[in-house]
C-alpha cells in the first residue's frame with residue numbers, strides 16, 4: 001500500500017530561510033512519489049514577479065496577504081492526492097496560515113539548524129532574500145520565530161545531514177511508510 005493509499009495527508013515543510021525546505025521537499029517527494037510544490041514559486045508564477053520584487057514594490061504586509069491567499073488556493077487545488085509542500089520562512093509564523101494548516105490537519109515539519117549555518121547556507125545559495133540583511137538581524141528574527149516553528153508536529157535537526165537522510169527521517173517519524 002502506498003503512503004497515499006494509507007490516507008496520509010499532505011506534508012508541509014516549515015522553517016527559517018536556509019533550512020533546506022525546497023531541497024528536502026524534493027527528496028521527500030521522490031521518496032514518497034508525491035508531487036512537490038513550493039508556495040513561493042506559486043506566488044511568483046501567479047504575480048509574474050519575484051518574491052524580492054513583491055517586497056520592493058508592495059512591502060511585506062502585502063506579501064503576507066498574497067502568501068495567505070496562495071496557501072488557501074494551494075490547499076483548494078490539492079484534491080484528494082497528497083503533496084509535499086514547502087512554504088517560505090515567514091508563512092508558518094503568520095497565525096492565519098498556521099490556523100489554516102491546523103484546520104486541514106496537515107502535519108508541519110520544522111527543519112532546523114544553528115542560525116549561523118542557516119545564514120551561511122543562504123549566502124552559498126546566493127538567492128535574494130529581502131529579510132536576510134545581516135547576521136544580527138537574521139539571528140533576532142530567527143529567535144523571534146522559533147517558538148512558532150516549534151508548534152510544528154515534528155522538528156528535525158538538519159545540521160550535518162544530507163537531504164536524503166532528513167527526508168528519510170521525516171518519513172519514519174511521520175509514519176508514512
Ligand code: S3P
Nearest residue numbers: 016017051088089090129130131
Ligand atoms: C521569507 C522567506 C522566503 C520568502 C520571503 C520571506 C521569510 O522563503 O518567502 O523572502 O519571511 O522568512 P525561504 O524561507 O524559502 O527563503
